Amino acid sequence: MIIEQIYTGCLAQGAYYIESDGEAAIIDPLREVHPYLQRAEKNGAAIKYIFETHFHADFVSGHLDLSRKTGAPIIYGPNANPEFDAIIASDSQEFQLGRIRIKVLHTPGHTMESSCYLLFDESGKPHSIFTGDTLFLGDVGRPDLAQKAADMTQEQLAGMLYDSLYSKILPLPDDLTVYPAHGAGSACGKNMMKETVDSLGNQKKMNYALNQPSREAFIAAVTDGLLPPPAYFPMNVALNKKGYQSVEGVINRGMQALSVAEFEHLAAGGDVLLLDTRTSGNFASAFIPRSINIALDGQFAPWVGALIQDVDQAILLITDPGKEEESVIRLARVGFDNVLGHLGGGIDSWIKAGKEVDKVHRISPAEFAAEVKIGKDVVIDVRREGEYRAEHLEEAYNKPLDFINDWFRDIAEQGHFFLHCQGGYRSMTAASILKSRGIHDFTEVGGGFAAIASTTSLPRTDYVCQSKLQPVK
Structure with a gap:
């Protein structure tokens, strides 16, 4: 196996790629399916x-092409209820794969069709x-994504998730290996571990959601602190x-x-987004x-989905040479075709064609420390609220990048400001979006808060700076 x-x-x-006795199964494949085909071919x-745990919201699956x-x-x-041919399994239905079995466990709550797949090894013992998105490492799936489709509240879905976990998952053996669909950094949960594999026994000990004293406490815990889901999620579903x-x-x-002339012609032809996927340093110069700069060397696809939102948006790419196909594939993974x-x-x-270029005024943390006057200059921190609340520069204002479409107008009249993230x-x-909307009077700090905190003595705090610059959301 x-x-x-x-x-x-x-x-x-x-x-996941699973193989037994010359037969293979794929669970939750990504959009580009060649890696799975090549893996199976390698072993003959x-x-x-092709098993799908649910209708994914954060990426487009490769199930159809595969x-x-x-x-x-x-x-x-x-x-x-997909609009294509598929096997809709019943709860507890089993599928033979070589000398192993895979059993369907219907676990609604994250979505109504959400299911887990329990694998029995060659000896018939539960193995993994x-x-x-039912159970993550350190967390469980958010219960607010299927509200409209299910005509239920997030509290009702959370209760259903509790029933699924506590009746079908927790009774399973502690030595079972847990393979989740996501890890830290995914918007499908709020408290995920950086590890990607664990034992069920360890999750029973340390996962907050699996240690609630009652159904009501579970509902309160898993619905607390949920950020709004990215706008592109329903389109991917x-x-x-x-x-x-x-x-x-x-x-x-x-x-x-495209030649420069062709690119320029298409760019001028209507609602076309110019997306630059180079590193932030190269873009700044x-x-x-x-x-708009959303660099490949980060969580590219989730940020594309969160900020561009409309999967039908026409896009023209500017990339580093050799990064064109990677940019296209990573866009396609979240439905931007x-x-x-x-x-x-x-x-x-x-x-070389003599066309106009712009640049971002980026300075180092040392230059920032020498220039900024804390309490007098405006400093905008575009990290998420939780990061900001943990620690930030004194008198800095929190404007998360996630909500830039809501707050960019608030700072248009502020005069010069400094801008940083982590x-x-x-x-x-954020700098590229602001410039595209006519806001140019700012300085961006390279290296962000991490470099500022480690290389300067600028004062830091965890109190919240109250003013009209506070985030809309």
Whole structure:
């Protein structure tokens, strides 16, 4: 028996390859399916089943392309109603894979169709459980995503999740290996561990959600502190449920290298987003006016979904040479398929053509410490509220990047301000968005709060700075 976790860090997502006696199954595959096909081919195995734990909201699954290429059926748990052929399994239904068995455990709560898959080894002993978004390491799936579809409140869904976990998961053996669909960094939970595999026994000890004294306490605990889900989540659910175009066509279109003239023509042709995926440092030194920087060297796809929101948005790419296909694929993972092409030769070709460029005034933490006057200058911290509340610069105001579409107007009349995040990734994204909207009178701090705290003596605190600059959300 072979079990392999195929983890994608930028999405904090785990897909799974399972093999026994020449037969393989894939659980929660990503959009690009070649890695699974190649893995099976390497071992001379045939992919027999494609299991989906639920209709994913944070990424577009590869179930349809993988099924078309292998002939393997797609399997969901009870209550799923996809608009394509699939096996809708009943609770406790089992599937034979070589010399092992996989049992469906219907565990509604995160969504109504959410199911876990319990694997029995060759001896018939429970070996591992693939928990999807029902059970994470350190957390459980958020119960607020399926409210509209289920016509239920998040409290009702949380109660259903409690019933699923406490009646079907907790009674299982402690030595069972837990394989979740996500880890730390995913927006599908709020308290996930950085580890991606654990024993069920350890989760019973340390997972706050599995240690609540009552159903009511569980509901209160898992619904407390939930941030609003990213706006693109419902669109990804729809794609996973209804179907989508093959990823090969998306890649082929996005891989069209455009001349400067072609790029400029398309950029001027209407509602087209110029997306620059280079590092924040490279972007700061020279970029095409109105382009937005969401760099590949971070949580690229989730930030694209959170900030761009509309999966049908037409996109033109500016990338580092050699990063074009990676940019297109990572966009496709979250359903952004409308990439019209990329600037051939990257930013260098634009500069060589004598076209206009802009730049971001970025300074080092030492320069920031020498220039800033705490209490007099405006300092904007674009980290999330929890990060800000833990510690921040004295008199700094919290404006999370997640909600920049709500607050950018608030600072348009403030005059000059300083801008930072934790490490420089999010603040450069914020800087690019502000500049695209005509706000230029600011200085961005490279290295962010981490570098400021470790290399300067600027005063820090955990009290909340109250003013009209406080976040809208």
